[in-house]
Amino acid sequence: EAQLVESGGGLVQPGGSLRLSCVASGVTFSHYSMNWVRQAPGKGLQWVSYIGSGSSVKLYADSVKGRFTVSRDDAQNSLFLQMNSLRVEDTAVYYCARVNSFWSWGQGTLVTVSS
């Protein structure tokens, strides 16, 4: 069964950095484009970033452009999100989602940015 497991969340001070990981199992990871989506506490879903298969295309939401970097390691079936210059408003559960005909989602990892 295909599965996505995120990790790397935690508490970080404003201005700090964090690296999220998403490991895929049960699928040939390299075939798929991937997304990061976040959800602030009590709020809706917000798309963060997209990476195409083979890292051919990388896209970012305006709110994270220049601060976040998406990457992937197909040999390790892994997706990453390097988050720098974190702000209080980046506090959210971060989900990775695999793009097939439709999106399949992980369980999320919580990032809290607070002093």
Place this chain on the structure above:
Amino acid sequence: NFILTQPHSVSGSPGKTVTISCTRSSGSIASNYVQWYQQRPGSSPTTVIYEDKQRPSGVPDRFSGSIDTSSNSASLTISGLTAEDEADYYCQSYDSRNHEFGGGTRLTVL
């Protein structure tokens, strides 16, 4: 960028039918596929409709999707409401540079 607008909440009685709308602010609704996600409290989102009207396997045929170019909107219709349908529902679409989600609609089964 474009915006997807959904009603904040809808409600319906068990066995009834509800429809949730999703209006695109700019660009044609038909130019890029619309997806719909269900999110129950404390859970990750799951796809209930993709490519405007397709259902993943395992999603009941009580769920259906459509688009209307005249109103530049998409709709999710849920018939035969059950208590397990109570959740937040989000539409989502994209253009060449962004993916966008609607603000979400809370469905309450009365």
